Amino acid sequence: MQVEKFYYDNKIVRAFAYATVLWGIVGMLAGLWVAIQFYAPAASLNYAGTTFGRLRPIHTNAVIFAFVGNCMFTGIYYSLQRLCKARMFSDLLSKIHFWGWQSIIVLAALTLFFGMTTGKEYAELEWPIDILITVIWVVFGINMFGTIIKRRESHIYVAIWFYIATWITVAMLHIVNSIEIPVNLFKSYSWYAGVQDALVQWWYGHNAVAFFLTTPILGLMYYFLPKAANRPVYSYRLSIIHFWALIFLYIWAGPHHLLYTALPDWAQSLGVVFSVMLIAPSWGGMLNGLFTLRGAWDKVREEPVLKFFVVAITCYGMSTFEGPMLSLKNVNAIAHFTDWIIGHVHIGGLGWNGFMAFGMLYYLIPKMFNTPLYSKKLATNHFWLGTIGIVLYAIPLYWAGFTQSLMWKQFTEDGTLQYPNFLETVTQIIPMYITRSIGGTLYLIGAFFMVYNLYKTVKQGSFIADEAAEAAPLEKAHSHAKEYWHRVIERKPMQMLVISLIVVAIGGLIELIPTFLVKSNIPTIASVKPYTPLELQGRDIYIREGCYTCHSQMIRPFRDEVARYGEYSKAGEFVYDHPFQWGSKRTGPDLAREGGKNPDSWHFMHMFDPRQVSDKSIMPRYPWLYQNDLDISTTPGKIRAMQTLGVPYEKGYDQIANTALETQAKEISFGLKTDSKVKQLMTVEGISNPEKKEIVALIAYLQRIGKDIKGGQKSKTAQASLK
Amino acid sequence: MKFVHYLEKITDISIYPVISFCIFGLFFLVMATYVIKSDKKHMDENSRIPLD
Numbered sequence A: 001m002q003v004e005k006f007y008y009d010n011k012i013v014r015a016f017a018y019a020t021v022l023w024g025i026v027g028m029l030a031g032l033w034v035a036i037q038f039y040a041p042a043a044s045l046n047y048a049g050t051t052f053g054r055l056r057p058i059h060t061n062a063v064i065f066a067f068v069g070n071c072m073f074t075g076i077y078y079s080l081q082r083l084c085k086a087r088m089f090s091d092l093l094s095k096i097h098f099w100g101w102q103s104i105i106v107l108a109a110l111t112l113f114f115g116m117t118t119g120k121e122y123a124e125l126e127w128p129i130d131i132l133i134t135v136i137w138v139v140f141g142i143n144m145f146g147t148i149i150k151r152r153e154s155h156i157y158v159a160i161w162f163y164i165a166t167w168i169t170v171a172m173l174h175i176v177n178s179i180e181i182p183v184n185l186f187k188s189y190s191w192y193a194g195v196q197d198a199l200v201q202w203w204y205g206h207n208a209v210a211f212f213l214t215t216p217i218l219g220l221m222y223y224f225l226p227k228a229a230n231r232p233v234y235s236y237r238l239s240i241i242h243f244w245a246l247i248f249l250y251i252w253a254g255p256h257h258l259l260y261t262a263l264p265d266w267a268q269s270l271g272v273v274f275s276v277m278l279i280a281p282s283w284g285g286m287l288n289g290l291f292t293l294r295g296a297w298d299k300v301r302e303e304p305v306l307k308f309f310v311v312a313i314t315c316y317g318m319s320t321f322e323g324p325m326l327s328l329k330n331v332n333a334i335a336h337f338t339d340w341i342i343g344h345v346h347i348g349g350l351g352w353n354g355f356m357a358f359g360m361l362y363y364l365i366p367k368m369f370n371t372p373l374y375s376k377k378l379a380t381n382h383f384w385l386g387t388i389g390i391v392l393y394a395i396p397l398y399w400a401g402f403t404q405s406l407m408w409k410q411f412t413e414d415g416t417l418q419y420p421n422f423l424e425t426v427t428q429i430i431p432m433y434i435t436r437s438i439g440g441t442l443y444l445i446g447a448f449f450m451v452y453n454l455y456k457t458v459k460q461g462s463f464i465a466d467e468a469a470e471a472a473p474l475e476k477a478h479s480h481a482k483e484y485w486h487r488v489i490e491r492k493p494m495q496m497l498v499i500s501l502i503v504v505a506i507g508g509l510i511e512l513i514p515t516f517l518v519k520s521n522i523p524t525i526a527s528v529k530p531y532t533p534l535e536l537q538g539r540d541i542y543i544r545e546g547c548y549t550c551h552s553q554m555i556r557p558f559r560d561e562v563a564r565y566g567e568y569s570k571a572g573e574f575v576y577d578h579p580f581q582w583g584s585k586r587t588g589p590d591l592a593r594e595g596g597k598n599p600d601s602w603h604f605m606h607m608f609d610p611r612q613v614s615d616k617s618i619m620p621r622y623p624w625l626y627q628n629d630l631d632i633s634t635t636p637g638k639i640r641a642m643q644t645l646g647v648p649y650e651k652g653y654d655q656i657a658n659t660a661l662e663t664q665a666k667e668i669s670f671g672l673k674t675d676s677k678v679k680q681l682m683t684v685e686g687i688s689n690p691e692k693k694e695i696v697a698l699i700a701y702l703q704r705i706g707k708d709i710k711g712g713q714k715s716k717t718a719q720a721s722l723k
Numbered sequence B: 001m002k003f004v005h006y007l008e009k010i011t012d013i014s015i016y017p018v019i020s021f022c023i024f025g026l027f028f029l030v031m032a033t034y035v036i037k038s039d040k041k042h043m044d045e046n047s048r049i050p051l052d
Helices: A010-037 A052-084 A091-113 A127-149 A158-177 A194-229 A236-250 A254-258 A265-277 A279-291 A297-302 A304-327 A329-335 A339-368 A376-409 A422-427 A430-460 A485-489 A493-517 A533-544 A559-565 A600-608 A632-644 A653-673 A676-685 A694-702 A716-722 B004-009 B015-037 B040-047
Strands: A004-009 A180-184 A187-190 A466-471
Touching (some): A010 A052, A010 A091, A010 A466, A052 A091, A052 A158, A052 A194, A091 A127, A127 A158, A187 A632, A194 A236, A194 A493, A236 A493, A236 B015, A236 B040, A265 A279, A265 A304, A265 A493, A304 A339, A329 A339, A329 A376, A376 A422, A376 A430, A376 A559, A493 B015, A533 A632, A533 A694, A600 A653, A632 A653
Antiparallel strands (some): A180 A187
16 A cells, blocks of 8 residues: 655644643742742732732642643644654644643633632633633644544554543533633623532542543553553553543542532442542553563663653552542541642642653653753753652641641540640641742752753754654555444544543433432521622632632531531532632631621731731731722622522612612721721721721621521521431 | 431432442443453554554
């Protein structure tokens, strides 16, 4: 058969590779900055955009979607062409994909900096950006499938299956979790409320880890590891089982992020069981990777690329063992809301994603520039700095998590909390926070080594923009009558896409449908009422400032939590919460019963400067809330949006909402002015008309949280549990 | 503390985990059968695709 000559497009790979490096450094710098704020709150600069609550989402979005996202695209655009023996389907689509994705990243950074957020972790971006993501993702999909369809290789290699599953699942997750009702261009409310919102969000959040941080990178592992080691993967059979079992099981495990919460118990149990089962395919994949190097370990000693891959795959194994362990309810009871989770996540982020990205870049750049790597020694130094950085990052956080959790749960012989002041449990772990940031710094320095090394490599080489290749065209249809069905779909990308979608949709549907359709899943509580307009505005400020990044609103039914915070949280309390604000980390105390705990004046003084109220507090200052006037022009629109979502405000309430808002603001302001400390602060700082300022709305919200079922009427849930 | 009432109010709630297990069990068996019965030569060829 006539052999065809064609060219691989390396330009697009280079573009994504440079973007990976750039956003990696930006994301890590943001991470280091937020890490420093744990022990030096002044590092927030007392400026809204650089405060922890806004900077942390910038960090997470930057490393997940910008760093790992671009890394994934680099690897896919490089490997897909070679595995398909075809140039990308369309150079134009490649460019649109590249520039579209970079625009999304820039828009994300800007909007998060200015506090425009949906308040849903890892899905913080507002609706116009969500739409843009969808469009660009479709462009990527067309380009990828177009390439697969015009391939010159009969079999679709297993790495591509992972890419296909990634594409379809991320599309499904993104669309389902991003259904929201816009209030204006920069603000929307989640379509779902409370428990349902939490379930959808963590179904998304967990699977974003699975299908954005794991499956595409596994695809890269199945391509780049054999390439770098120059030997085929250990067991192709195992890789098939790895793929199907992994994508099937992963999707069910989301509820393990919500153990002991107000989520229905059956959904929690389902999440736990599938999480534990997930060890099998994950470790199958890890072993498949490590065994690929059997008989080639001498190469690992000399080759930095393989060093990075080995540690990355080991970290993948550690993370995927630890994950299921953390899903066990008894372990989760200790670990959840603590720094243990941050340690766990960074074994995956720094070890698995980071090291796979570094290894891949060290492999790709010299290949595309037709030159050896500038310095293997420097790359090896990067490897060691990074590895020590990971250890120094993770171990202190495991220690911190254990320490703090045990302190939270410690009772005296008299049956009272040993450490009733939450702050005591924070100051205890400050040294661990410092050590963590040293670990992060080492890791970042290592990354700078890589930037220099790659820069020098690029300088000394000459770029092959279009790499020549030859292959015979694919033979047209021949009979598959006696073949297994699987072997047939291995050649048919669309069938693979549809089957992958069915496989991942099963778990999601079985989990989500009952929670949405069975009304009794969320028992209503008569005393729970919608927020007043001022509280609603205050809640939006709470979301804007990212308070949920440090404070949970979910009291689990544990003795210590009930003693510390008050009655445990009920599903019915959150029916008007669009979005839910349960949080996932307690750097500060839980706020689910904050309403009425402290007077308004305390909040006024505390938000201005937490250290004036609680010595050694690590909370940032929020001075701008005392200067910014509350924008009440949005109130009618917000009320109407809530009405559309089913919140029972009376008809026409949007027209009178601001009157109610102003009345409540004046009441709070009047009370504040009677406090001598508040008066003094207002005089010194020149704060006038507090009733018009954002702080009053925030105080109104904080004073409302969890109050509906406090004291007076017991909920049906509470009564049921007492029987 | 128990969330017993949730379980009581969903009719036949136990069917969900059972269905889940059955689906996965079946799925896994079919997959395992295919993999075990598949041709070694074919597998070796496929595994060499990145190296060609």
